[in-house]
Amino acid sequence: MFGTTLYAPGDVRYEELPEPAILKPTDAIIKLSATCVCGSDLWPYRGANTVTAPMHMGHEYCGVVLEVGGAVKTVKPGQFVVGSFVISDNTCPHCTHGFQSSCEQREFMTGAQAQYARVPLADGTLVATDEMPADDLIPSLLAASDVLGTGWYAADAARVQPGSTVVVVGDGAVGLMGVLAAKQMGAGRIIAMSRHKTRQDLALEYGATDIVAERGEAGIARIKQLTNRIGADSVLECVGTQESMQQALQVARPGSMVGYVGVPHGVTFDGQNLFFTQVGMLGGPAPVRRFLPHLMELVLTRKINPGKVFDLELPLAEVAEGYRAMDERRAIKTLLRV
């Protein structure tokens, strides 16, 4: 089969790879319907994460089950499934508390930018649909695998409530999904920080009520002005840099929560600053599996259309161009049809 390997920063190749096989009785093999390139794939692509060995890329996936191990009970060959980018057993205490992304058996999915993929702990990771979904729903179902679930978690961690004033820092795909999530949770006001016209437009379509194009001190001042100097009830930090995190903390009102889902790179906090700011924080890899049944239901009933976040669609064979387009910010997010 063919799949995607990152050899070095900037060097991503579509190449022949060994077909995946059942290794454990809890595994499933799926034939991918679609996969995509994640913002976090750009960290090693850009050299921000060290690449010490060739990496089989891809952790967002949906497709049809081809084969399952002897212990798999909830999914069967022929079913269409969506899985979380974090592999979980969905039965350990952390899973039971809704934090499947910290499962005692946690693994991070890899190798999904390919024709076929092995999914460990299939019962705890995959969710099957009742029937084969319409083709036009594939992008939105794929989004549930990571980017939508991650934006949703940011809003959940930031405790968005009906009527809340929400600020979303970051206009990448996750930030845009954060806007969608906040809207679904009933936020009264959603302020999206974005400088790019196409992203601003999509944010507005997803429910943003205000766009702030300014950054840094000017951006903070603008949000303070928009919120009568109070700050936001909930802030979604969807970038992961020191600057974006500071932005998030400084537009959050005392007692509010920052839900942060951008993997922090070079971010540190001073304890005493954080203390006197009196802003709460909860972040981490999103427990997508918790939200997956609900999100898939919202997609299948066409209540949400997260798939619009994919503004570039390519055949999997052109995966390298998919990375380039995102790296150069020509695309928000690339969908790869398999």
Added chain:
Amino acid sequence: MFGTTLYAPGDVRYEELPEPAILKPTDAIIKLSATCVCGSDLWPYRGANTVTAPMHMGHEYCGVVLEVGGAVKTVKPGQFVVGSFVISDNTCPHCTHGFQSSCEQREFMTGAQAQYARVPLADGTLVATDEMPADDLIPSLLAASDVLGTGWYAADAARVQPGSTVVVVGDGAVGLMGVLAAKQMGAGRIIAMSRHKTRQDLALEYGATDIVAERGEAGIARIKQLTNRIGADSVLECVGTQESMQQALQVARPGSMVGYVGVPHGVTFDGQNLFFTQVGMLGGPAPVRRFLPHLMELVLTRKINPGKVFDLELPLAEVAEGYRAMDERRAIKTLLRV
């Protein structure tokens, strides 16, 4: 009148000072019934905070109103009052959200280790009792002013729920009040970290179900063992050092909350560590004013006895000995009768 001044680390004096007077129409002057020495008073006393000018010490207080400014409406001369250590208007947006400790007009109380004190924003800061309380309730009412309210906030910020497993890091007065608060909130299990027999005993009396005497790695291992390797649902960090904060983060299960109320000294966090630990955090100066009516009610109806945390009672004139006893850990907390 006489009051307390810190001139330099270790140099605290009971001396004659000018009597306080109404400076603004929102002020009240109170005659102190009792005051006390706070763990945070020890930071400058020990030289951990720089002392650049003589400091009028004391921010925990209760007593009888002597005089009020022309704009004060809710308290009147002759009433017994308890006030928060943070001055607040109790009407601004942050106060309305329950974070009076971040009030737009916030000031920190000072000069309460004295015979008389001026309390700014009296309406937003003080709560009066219906009648003069029994003398034996004075220590518990005084505790509500800061130490009890702070322990309560730690439990509230850590979102203690009925049945929760709670860890309290720190066996100082605030930590002990955290145990009491967790018990009142219905925690199912309360693990107090303490190495000192008298503090362990008080923790048990306040509702601790387990005592962990080990610290550092051994303490973390012991708590993991006690919680079947899951960690706690809520952790109360009541110290403020890097070591205690790390302890708190490492015994908290993914998705749990650490409520931190020890003013951080030299504490920093690495963003990526915090992200993958997936532990939530909310801290800051306690919004005591939010809890004050409820806490005073619990004391006046004798449902709780936080005053037991004072294990040394001295006349105000011996305030210097009160500091020494706490500095040398001969006392958990010193009450000063005025």
